[in-house]
Amino acid sequence: MMTRFLTGATRRAVLGALAALPLVASALPASADTDEIYVQIWGTTWQSALQDIAERFEDATGIAVVPVTQASSSEGLVRLQSAGEDPEIDVWFTTSSLAARATQNDDLFLDLPESVTELAPDLVAGAIAPRYAAAYFYPMSVIYRTDMVDAPITTWKDLWDARFANSLAVPDVTTYAGRSLLISAIANGGSIDDIDPGFEGLKALSPNVVMFYSSDATARQALAQGEVSTLVATPAQAKRMRDQGIEVEVATPAPTPMLFDVMTLVDTPRADAAAKFIAYVLSPESQKLISERLNQFPVRKDTPVAEALQSIKPDPENTISFDEAKVNANIGEWNERFQREVAQ
Structure with missing residues (x-):
């Protein structure tokens, strides 16, 4: 995979194609420079909103985001665990329930750095834990x-x-x-x-x-x-x-169960760059795009809820x-x- 040698529209075309592929861990390189990170995420979530956010992140930081699609959070966890001591994924999107259990693995996951946890006062209750941060939340x-x-x-x-x-x-x-x-x-x-x-x-x-x-x-x-x-x-x-x-x-009948989809920080040499991406997803601009494109609720308190969600909040x-x-x-x-x- 040669994405770090591509730039601009060409690189983005490659990444867009990658998002549609059911990649397996063996298809990824054992290591990568910090000018790119690997994010494991659901394909529809990537295509609907996170791909655009990733492109803006690359424009702002020079760090490319390579998507690795997962059919489910459970499948994604199995892939992470199968990598052993050399995980290839830098940020894993999952549910808060699975994250609460999986991130107890000290060999695989890192605590979020202060650059992320300091955002907690700007977020809704429950959006930040020591080892994961919510990208959005939603009612059943x-x-x-x-x-x-x-x-x-x-x-x-x-x-x-x-x-x-x-x-x-x-x-x-x-x-x-x-x-x-x-x-x-x-x-x-x-x-x-x-x-x-x-x-x-x-x-x-x-x-x-x-x-x-x-x-x-x-x-x-x-x-x-x-x-x-x-x-x-x-x-x-x-x-x-x-x-x-x-x-x-x-x-949204009462009582309405609320759930979070979250981002976890995997222990890789690219953790600093990965943490920057997590913080970027929590920016006001990214949160607004997530609400509008994904039809999910933003976790930032200062981000307006998409018009389509107003009536069901x-x-x-x-x-x-x-x-x-x-x-x-x-x-x-x-x-x-x-x-x-x-x-x-």
């Missing part, structure tokens, strides 16, 4: 096709209504860190510490569920093709539907966050039970 939402759903969805319990028989796409337990199970628990009188109502709720919901999905792309395709009318997902999926000319509405008193340590401690057991009792 309900996205539904207006040509297939007659009445607005206003509560989580609406999904259990018989009018949604064979109509729903719902994340499985490993997707979005068990939020579907936790939503079911809360909607049916339980909690993270009383999860049985969540499983009973998912069993009762099953006649309405076409798929418990593990891939956003698969669920999005099912909604686009009319195989389902309603999708439990993030607001970003609504933008992708509208970009295809499909009219959808978004509901949940009131703070209606949001809910979950203890990620408890989620990580229980999700393996939850998934086994889900596969045994619900997904069969």
